[in-house]
């Protein structure tokens with residue numbers, strides 16, 4: 001055991017020294033000595049420069065310029081400007097992504113918007129049955145509003161379920177619980193072949209792996225920015241409406257910010273062109289500008305390179321788990337196949353072990369992941385700041401906890 005331990009530790013150190021992103025870690029506020037942070041799939045770490053940028057927004061832009069900042073500090077145009085910063089990370093050309101509201105709200109805009117583009121005879125909205133719950137709840141309401149019904153379908157059966165009755169398919173790119181990556185190009189093409197539209201939730205993929213929204217002809221997409229994009233707790237989400245749908249997109253939340261002439265303040269609604277049509281009300285500027293600052297860590301970073309490191313990290317973590325964790329105590333529910341894996345590893349506790357208690361003990365020993373009821377331990381790997389020694393330590397401590405030492 002100690003031979004293997006030393007081998008894995010030496011291997012981890014060698015991988016870290018060859019890691020092109022190793023220097024990126026210094027851009028983030030992380031307490032290296034005490035904690036391995038593997039929860040960036042829930043809340044990304046703070047980029048160190050963000051507090052100073054936010055201090056400027058508060059003290060100068062708000063404190064001194066006050067109302068003038070809507071123009072002079074670029075507050076009014078922030079939703080589209082920051083959308084254009086996110087666009088390359090999800091493979092979208094400029095002008096199609098707008099930032100604002102929560103993911104839940106954007107799921108609503110996207111699903112209703114997509115349903116309104118479909119003939120009424122298409123009366124089904126397919127939702128992947130293992131979805132993060134908010135998507136399912138919102139889809140139900142969107143279905144009621146648009147005279148459709150929701151059909152929950154296991155992701156593996158989605159292709160077969162698409163048909164002449166399908167208006168919209170709402171699918172998660174990466175499953176929040178298992179870390180399974182779904183086939184975005186294939187399912188989008190299958191939806192189109194069936195005459196339906198595809199709406200993708202990118203919460204667990206954006207910033208962790210290439211998405212290719214334009215390349216794969218995705219219709220609508222939404223995502224949060226507080227996970228792999230490190231925008232901060234409750235940072236605003238985003239909505240992608242493919243350019244070809246923008247002119248016909250009929251938002252169910254046509255607030256004044258989405259008007260073609262918001263300051264005309266006319267009683268009649270005339271939608272703005274382009275991504276701005278996805279706006280609703282006054283943007284949450286403090287959160288939004290924290291996100292904008294946080295996105296600086298992506299300067300010069302290629303998402304393909306991030307993906308390569310993500311797969312290497314999760315492969316190595318799985319190898320360490322195999323070595324350190326007593327046989328039969330956990331099973332990976334994250335696919336081994338690279339093309340089916342996101343950037344997290346989820347381990348199911350076996351033998352009736354209390355996964356919540358295991359995670360509490362891991363956190364007490366400095367390994368921060370999270371736990372999803374009833375039995376899943378989740379470990380998120382954010383390639384910009386997680387290293388191979390982190391992965392080795394996390395697996396080793398997990399082995400110790402499960403061995404009761």
Ligand SMILES: Cc1ncc(COP(=O)(O)O)c(C=O)c1O
Pocket residue numbers: 102103104105132134135172176201203204224237
């Ligand atoms: C796939 C997915 N969709 C949506 C959400 C949540 O959306 P919101 O930003 O509205 O809380 C999460 C996580 O909270 C998620 O994992």
Ligand SMILES: Nc1c(O)cccc1C(=O)C[C@H](N)C(=O)O
Pocket residue numbers: 041042043132176177203234
């Ligand atoms: N959005 C969250 C929050 O406000 C509090 C705690 C956790 C979250 C999450 O993001 C959960 C996350 N979507 C998940 O994958 O479980």
